[in-house]
Amino acid sequence: MPEAADIAIVSFDNFITGADAEKRAVAKQLYEAFSTVGWVYLKDFGIPQEKLDEMFALLSYTGDGDEANGGIDHKECYEHRRFKNLSCPTEDELAGFRKTMDSFYTQCYTLGMNVLRCVAIAMELGDDFFDQITKQTDPQLRLIHYPTIERKILEQEGHARIIPHTDFGLCTLLFQDSVGGLEVDPFHTGDFKAALPARGTVLINIADLLQRLTNDRCRSTMHHVVSPKVTRDILPSRYSIPFFVHPDPDAMIDPMVKEGEAKKYEVVNAGEWRTYNTARNYAASLGAAW
Numbered sequence: 001m002p003e004a005a006d007i008a009i010v011s012f013d014n015f016i017t018g019a020d021a022e023k024r025a026v027a028k029q030l031y032e033a034f035s036t037v038g039w040v041y042l043k044d045f046g047i048p049q050e051k052l053d054e055m056f057a058l059l060s061y062t063g064d065g066d067e068a069n070g071g072i073d074h075k076e077c078y079e080h081r082r083f084k085n086l087s088c089p090t091e092d093e094l095a096g097f098r099k100t101m102d103s104f105y106t107q108c109y110t111l112g113m114n115v116l117r118c119v120a121i122a123m124e125l126g127d128d129f130f131d132q133i134t135k136q137t138d139p140q141l142r143l144i145h146y147p148t149i150e151r152k153i154l155e156q157e158g159h160a161r162i163i164p165h166t167d168f169g170l171c172t173l174l175f176q177d178s179v180g181g182l183e184v185d186p187f188h189t190g191d192f193k194a195a196l197p198a199r200g201t202v203l204i205n206i207a208d209l210l211q212r213l214t215n216d217r218c219r220s221t222m223h224h225v226v227s228p229k230v231t232r233d234i235l236p237s238r239y240s241i242p243f244f245v246h247p248d249p250d251a252m253i254d255p256m257v258k259e260g261e262a263k264k265y266e267v268v269n270a271g272e273w274r275t276y277n278t279a280r281n282y283a284a285s286l287g288a289a290w
């Protein structure tokens, strides 16, 4: 069993309510985590635990989803979006669902933008730097259900609840229930360590476009979801709620470098990048969700 990853726990309260110097101190703590492990646990992040409990209680939704990215994932998902939200059940189909999702989405959106602001502050890019490339941003709020499954099915070669991957946007907020099974590669060596559930926290991780934009200063880290550490042969179901923050589709992601420093990546268009990575990750039949 891998030991737990050493991921810092940072209180976000001083960023939300503190004076300028306190905000900057929190931004520095986040950047310290993002530029090493690439992950941080935030606590006191402005979304009450009752709201999170409500969200997890709601997770009995229309199933969907079949990842096909070089392995087999055992999961199903629902996607909630700001624009083109085609798969959201109507009020008749599921009373109150859209309203609850929209309000949680707004809270995640605010938190995601604040996390990006921390990166901008810590890197001295100008506090509003990311506002310029997130004007029309359409993050995905995803409800994931990993069904109960036999351990021997999940532990076959190439199978997982979600196979090793990096996220491909700017950053991700990740809420998980208490089951466990998420592992991350904190030293970027292929050595996965558990990112244990911690009630009252949200995990934040850097994704590929922020790694590219910062020329590897911020780290996008491989992660996967495997069997939780239980002794049973039938594994319990698991729920998680990631919120993926993406830049505007027309944003050009060109690595920012200091004088004399070489760019490690080509410039990419964020919209094309998202389309490409989405297509790579999903069976063609699910393309309609995007």
Ligand SMILES: O=C(O)CCC(=O)C(=O)O
Binding pocket: 144, 162, 167, 174, 176, 182, 223, 225, 239, 240, 241, 242
């Ligand atoms: O369910 C989890 O904890 C991780 C989900 C994830 O990594 C993803 O959807 O990209």
Ligand SMILES: [Fe+2]
Binding pocket: 165, 166, 167, 223
């Ligand atoms: Fe992920």
